[in-house]
Amino acid sequence: MEYIIQTNNLSKKFGKELAVNGVDIQIPKGEIYGFLGPNGAGKSTTIRILLGLMKPTFGNIAIFGKDLKSERINILKKVGSLVENPSYYPHLTAKENLEAIRKIVGVPKTRIDEVLKTVRLQDAANKKVKGFSLGMKQRLGIASALLNKPELLILDEPTNGLDPSGIIEIRELIKSLPEKYGMTILISSHLLSEIDQIATTVGIITKGKMIFQDSIEELRMFAQQHIKLKVSQHERAWRALLANGMKAELEDGHILLSDQTDQHVAEAVQLLVQQGISIYRVEEDKKSLEDIFLQMTKEELAG
């Protein structure tokens, strides 16, 4: 497979602390790679290393199949990026800010109006960025990243500070890019719901270590379903089910049935009724991805 980004044992030490610890990232072409992790997991540090802003303590990086250390400038020509809080020159207008980047990346002047339109900032084009709202600054940051029509777009928490409609808008924009322009996108977030709605591949990092990397479908498979029963006398009910050879678990005073066929559920209910146990609720219990994420990151902390 052709990987746009491939890292091998990527590590970064700050003093004695390993902020990034042996991370192997593989991002196939055309994917939207969701880079997920709680605060302080090492997402921004990894992204800084990928952009050549920081040197890794160990490990190597290939982007577009080229070694980042020896071909940084050639690689960066085809990369657009937004790292952490957007950077801008407050005393310049939105247009001037983009012009300061355009002159360096060497694209035609018309690109400025195009990207301003893409992020819907055209009305504020000639206003000083000093007076922009956080959301507008974020949009300007995204516009800057798009200016050189990158083949690889790296966005670190790009929806930070946007309101719900802004989030949806930017999400739709990002989603449309791989199809429209053949871009590959790396987008980080600490919110799984965010990644869930946008990513096609997911990497989960916590405490500097990559604990999961696969397609979003594979991640969703973790979300096993149960039938959850709320009954009187749950201990007795659970024993009765087990005694009759039915698979059941006891959790927080609820009974969980992992076999969810209609027939199995009917049999279990019937058995419990016969035993004189009152059944208050029978419901489907779908674990959210959020739960899985929390569980995964917790396991890592405990381990």
Add this chain to the structure above:
Amino acid sequence: MMMRLLKVDMLKMKRKGMWFLTILGPVGVIALQMVNYGVRKEYLLEQSNDYWGYYLKNISAFTPLAIVLGIVILTSFMASIENETNAWKQLVALPISKMSVYLSKFTALSIMLFLSSCLLMIFTLGFGLFLDFNQEIPFLEVSQYSFFPFFAALPVLALQLWIATVSKNQGIPITVGVVGVIFAYSAFTLPDWMIWKWPSLMNEWDDPTINVWLGLGVGSLLYIIGMFDFKRRDVK
């Protein structure tokens, strides 16, 4: 690429008042002499038979102070442009070498200081002519007193730019700068090896060209050290 980067730096300097300061420096130095000669011209003319020479001496008493102060303020403005919203991370992630980023900043600052020196020469001549000394104009000395301090001050420029670009805490370059300005003000008491003395063009041998060569040599050295340190460091 260098030309493009330089243009970008000029664009970023817009509305920062840096060009205003570039002009204010030489204007200030000559304005002091306007007051000086305006108030006590007769007395000053009695001090020496070489009217132009004495006039240039008066001017050159303030040039080093103005130039060192100007360097401190301009470098700190220059660094603040990128430091304010940590735009370094956006700038360095563009397809350019970190060395050219640094070179461009240094060049932009040098251009401004050079322009100040040109203006200083023009104003010196202008006010000198206005004073109507009725003596031959010493063009060579006028240009030396205008441009030599610039070359002799290059080490201070290289040092301030280095500190201002790599310090997270902008208190550090300001502190070093203020101390430097104080040094420049008390140049005559400093030993010859201190870079802040050099713009005064004073030395044990009474030969200002020594300060110029030292300025160029040590300035290049400090520039190279600063550039490599900037390149080596992670952008946070």
